[in-house]
Amino acid sequence: VKLSDxxxxxxxxxxxxxxxxxxxxxxxxDVVIPVMIQDGRYISLDGHTRLAAxxxxxxxxxxxxxxxxxxxxxxxAGEARKRGVYDPSGLKRVSHEEYQTLxxxxxxxxxxxxx
Numbered sequence: 001v002k003l004s005d006x007x008x009x010x011x012x013x014x015x016x017x018x019x020x021x022x023x024x025x026x027x028x029x030d031v032v033i034p035v036m037i038q039d040g041r042y043i044s045l046d047g048h049t050r051l052a053a054x055x056x057x058x059x060x061x062x063x064x065x066x067x068x069x070x071x072x073x074x075x076x077a078g079e080a081r082k083r084g085v086y087d088p089s090g091l092k093r094v095s096h097e098e099y100q101t102l103x104x105x106x107x108x109x110x111x112x113x114x115x
Contacts, residue, residue, distance in 0.1 A: 001064045003054060004087050006035065007043045009069075009076040011085045012092050013052045014099035025053040031062035036069040043077045044088075045069045051088035075110070 025031055031054045033047030042064065044051065054062050084090055094102060 001035065001042055002061045003051065003059065003089070005042055006033075006051065006062075006064075006087055007041050007077050008048055008051065008080050008085050008088055008091055009043055009045060009073045010048045010091070010103070011080045011083045012094050012099050012103050013049050014096050015093050016096040017049050017099075018052050018056075018093065021049045021053045022056065025050060025057060028054065028059045028062055031059070033062060033064050034067045034069075035064040036067060036073065038074060038077070043069065043073060045073055048088070048091060052091055052093065055088055072110070079106075079110075 031047070031050045033050060034045040035042040036045060037043070044064075045067065051062065080086075080090075085092075
């Protein structure tokens with residue numbers, strides 16, 4: 001799948017985790033992520049750090065497998081678009097501490113909204 005065709009369902013990447021992932025992402029075959037299709041677009045369910053590592057390595061495409069995602073994934077992808085993240089190049093790289101605060105707070109706030 002072309003990286004430009006993947007809609008992330010997150011908007012942050014932990015820089016510490018990214019540094020660790022770079023150690024084993026050396027070929028496009030090293031990046032295999034679960035995706036679902038919605039409105040003709042691939043939405044990543046996981047593997048956002050691997051996608052960032054793929055970009056850093058200069059890859060234009062990665063491997064993906066189709067799976068079912070929950071409604072929350074669509075909501076997360078919608079939130080990513082609201083934040084200007086339309087493909088992996090839009091993922092914001094933050095420190096580990098920032099990631100823990102920003103992403104965990106978003107998830108907690110999101111879960112509070114559920115019935």
